[in-house]
Amino acid sequence: MKLSGIKREQRKFRWLLLSPGLLIIIIFTSIPALTTLSYAFFEWKGFVRGSWAGFENFNRLFSFPFRDQFLMAFRHNTLVFIAIMVLQTSFGLLIAYALFNLTRGQRFFRTVTFLPVIFSLVIVGYMWQILLDPYYGPINLIVNELGQPTWARAWLGDTATALPTLVFINLWRWVGFPAIIFLAGLNAISTDYIEAARIDGASEGKIFRKILFPLLAPSMTIITVLTFIGAFEWFDLPYILGGSNGSPAGATDTLALMFYRLSFGSVDSGANEVGVGSALGVIIFTVVGVGAAVGTKLLRRREVEM
Amino acid sequence: MKIFMSKTFFRGVLIFNSAIILIPVFFLLNSSLRETSDFARTPLKLATDPAWGNFAAVWQDGNFATYLKNSVIVTGGSLVLILLCALGAGFVLGRYDFRGHSLIMAFVLSGMLVPAKLMILPLFIQLKWMHLLNSHLGLILVYAAGALPAAIFIMSGFFRSLPADLDNAARIDGASEFQLLRRVLTPLVRPGLAIVAIYSAIPIWNDFFLPLVFLQDPEKKTIMQGLTMFFGQYSSQWGVLFAGLTLAALPLIVLYLILSEQFIKGLTAGAVKG
Numbered sequence: 263m264k265l266s267g268i269k270r271e272q273r274k275f276r277w278l279l280l281s282p283g284l285l286i287i288i289i290f291t292s293i294p295a296l297t298t299l300s301y302a303f304f305e306w307k308g309f310v311r312g313s314w315a316g317f318e319n320f321n322r323l324f325s326f327p328f329r330d331q332f333l334m335a336f337r338h339n340t341l342v343f344i345a346i347m348v349l350q351t352s353f354g355l356l357i358a359y360a361l362f363n364l365t366r367g368q369r370f371f372r373t374v375t376f377l378p379v380i381f382s383l384v385i386v387g388y389m390w391q392i393l394l395d396p397y398y399g400p401i402n403l404i405v406n407e408l409g410q411p412t413w414a415r416a417w418l419g420d421t422a423t424a425l426p427t428l429v430f431i432n433l434w435r436w437v438g439f440p441a442i443i444f445l446a447g448l449n450a451i452s453t454d455y456i457e458a459a460r461i462d463g464a465s466e467g468k469i470f471r472k473i474l475f476p477l478l479a480p481s482m483t484i485i486t487v488l489t490f491i492g493a494f495e496w497f498d499l500p501y502i503l504g505g506s507n508g509s510p511a512g513a514t515d516t517l518a519l520m521f522y523r524l525s526f527g528s529v530d531s532g533a534n535e536v537g538v539g540s541a542l543g544v545i546i547f548t549v550v551g552v553g554a555a556v557g558t559k560l561l562r563r564r565e566v567e568m
Numbered sequence: 569m570k571i572f573m574s575k576t577f578f579r580g581v582l583i584f585n586s587a588i589i590l591i592p593v594f595f596l597l598n599s600s601l602r603e604t605s606d607f608a609r610t611p612l613k614l615a616t617d618p619a620w621g622n623f624a625a626v627w628q629d630g631n632f633a634t635y636l637k638n639s640v641i642v643t644g645g646s647l648v649l650i651l652l653c654a655l656g657a658g659f660v661l662g663r664y665d666f667r668g669h670s671l672i673m674a675f676v677l678s679g680m681l682v683p684a685k686l687m688i689l690p691l692f693i694q695l696k697w698m699h700l701l702n703s704h705l706g707l708i709l710v711y712a713a714g715a716l717p718a719a720i721f722i723m724s725g726f727f728r729s730l731p732a733d734l735d736n737a738a739r740i741d742g743a744s745e746f747q748l749l750r751r752v753l754t755p756l757v758r759p760g761l762a763i764v765a766i767y768s769a770i771p772i773w774n775d776f777f778l779p780l781v782f783l784q785d786p787e788k789k790t791i792m793q794g795l796t797m798f799f800g801q802y803s804s805q806w807g808v809l810f811a812g813l814t815l816a817a818l819p820l821i822v823l824y825l826i827l828s829e830q831f832i833k834g835l836t837a838g839a840v841k842g
Contacts, residue, residue, distance in 0.1 A: 268739060275745045276664055279656030280672065283716050286653065287679045290691070290713030295682045297690035309693060357585055360578035373828040374586045377593070379835060380824050382774035384792045385817045388799055389596050392809065400595060400611050434588065442836050466573035484839050495683055498777065502796070518685060525689045526781070536689060543686040551681065 301540035309536065319541035328524075328538060335508075335517045338425060342516070343493035345429045346436075351485055353433065354440030355478075359470065361441070362448040372445070376438040383435065387502035390431045394418055418503055421513040428499055428514055435499075440485045447481035448474060476566055483561040487554050494550050497522070517546050596817070600810035607806045622811035626798075632815060634787060635794035642704050642790055643773045646711040650719050650768045651761055653712065658723025658757075659749050663735065673724075679717030684710070688781055695782060702785050707778060715768035718838055722767070726760030727753065766827075766834025773820065791816050 302319050305312035323332060357375055361368055378386065394401050394417040402414040417427045451474060459469045497518035500508060506523050508515025524539030599607055600622055601615035626632050661673055684691075691710060692701070700706030730753060738748045779793035789797070795816050802808045824831050 276660050279660045283653035283657040286713045290710050291679050294687040294690035298687050360581045363578045371582045376832050380820050382792050384776050384795050
């Protein structure tokens with residue numbers, strides 16, 4: 263009797279507490295996510311929807327003039343993913359391992375390492391834009407002081423260096439993130455393994471390679487998948503430093519920038535292409551979703567039980 | 569090989585890394601206190617004679633006070649909404665067992681997979697239709713929808729980790745379900761609420777993209793969005809630019825220095841188990 267009373271109260275209470283959150287997610291995530299999918303299959307004039315278009319928007323995305331833009335942006339995203347994966351992961355791991363081996367001052371170095379992660383990309387972007395200014399920027403001044411004036415350049419204005427410079431700024435802002443994830447992973451490994459190996463006479467390098475690194479596989483999975491998602495949705499930093507056209511001359515163009523231009527119109531042409539943009543959105547979402555799912559599945563396989 | 573595994577080497581790595589991180593930040597703070605003309609001549613000098621006028625200029629001309637106020641409204645409003653919804657939904661999903669439980673959980677988790685940027689167009693049209701475009705409330709609802717899946721997931725984990733005996737003891741003592749949540753369990757999941765708060769608030773405070781698309785009224789713009797306009801406006805006044813960047817960055821830097829452990833935990837929530 264008493265119990266059923268509680269059950270009844272719980273049932274009322276359940277929906278009262280669940281519905282606000284669920285409704286917000288449905289209205290502002292689920293519905294727009296489904297509509298974005300449908301947008302790709304209609305003709306559009308500005309923001310006004312026209313008739314059913316089948317796969318016409320996808321065809322247009324893969325023909326002149328969008329095809330070349332798409333391929334270049336896709337290439338940039340892929341390069342950025344590889345570069346971030348190699349640089350951010352290896353530096354992050356190095357920093358994590360250094361922190362792990364520290365007996366004193368770990369707190370200070372941890373706090374500093376993670377500091378840039380809390381900065382807005384707007385601040386990070388503008389700060390580096392000034393630091394890298396071709397005339398007044400301290401980077402070029404230091405390069406000149408070092409007696410290497412030929413090394414000085416317009417880092418963000420040169421098509422050859424713009425994308426690598428963005429990758430470097432991204433590294434500066436993000437490296438603390440994998441470092442902390444790897445450090446948490448290292449701290450979760452039982453010290454028994456390490457001590458047992460030490461007693462058996464294994465060198466520190468060997469302990470890292472044969473014990474710690476394999477046991478870090480779960481952290482590696484998370485970092486890889488998050489890096490993949492981040493790289494293929496890369497928008498904020500290129501937008502702040504290169505604008506929606508990926509200047510200079512499209513050298514920093516990405517899929518997300520192209521999506522933004524198609525959705526809201528680019529700076530020079532003004533006209534938007536909602537249908538083609540939505541088709542591109544569907545493609546980005548598919549690449550990210552499939553890539554993340556397959557990546558997780560493959561990487562999970564190399565994780566060993568502790 | 570031996571050298572690469574020594575304490576000295578690790579210490580060196582960390583000192584080098586800290587220098588790369590701290591020098592640009594110090595340069596930013598230092599330059600915000602220098603006259604533009606001084607800075608143009610000698611960018612690398614210390615601000616021995618601080619030019620506080622840069623900050624006064626930012627405060628008066630840059631609409632900064634309005635931008636800051638708007639950011640506080642948007643971030644604070646989103647945060648209250650997210651915490652309340654996640655507390656309720658996390659309680660139900662973490663403590664109750666009922667038909668459809670796993671279905672709802674799966675739905676919540678699927679919300680984490682959808683990137684907000686790719687829905688920007690339908691959201692724009694939908695908000696326009698709902699008369700929520702160019703409004704802080706619209707922005708708050710969109711931010712809440714983006715943060716809630718992870719927030720509910722984190723909170724349900726915290727609720728689940730509490731012993732079941734607590735509920736029964738409270739019920740035997742005659743507590744209603746609401747009292748159980750309000751008086752017994754909420755105080756115990758406070759660490760979870762702190763993680764959710766940081767996890768949600770920092771990206772919202774730092775975001776410029778959604779305001780860029782959704783807010784056109786200059787009186788409604790947020791600080792990071794405002795900074796992008798400010799930068800075009802003062803492009804040759806270095807001292808003022810640096811002061812603007814510093815003012816925008818400082819609140820979070822100070823909070824981070826006080827609560828660094830919570831920040832680190834909050835911002836890596838979801839990527840680290842436990």
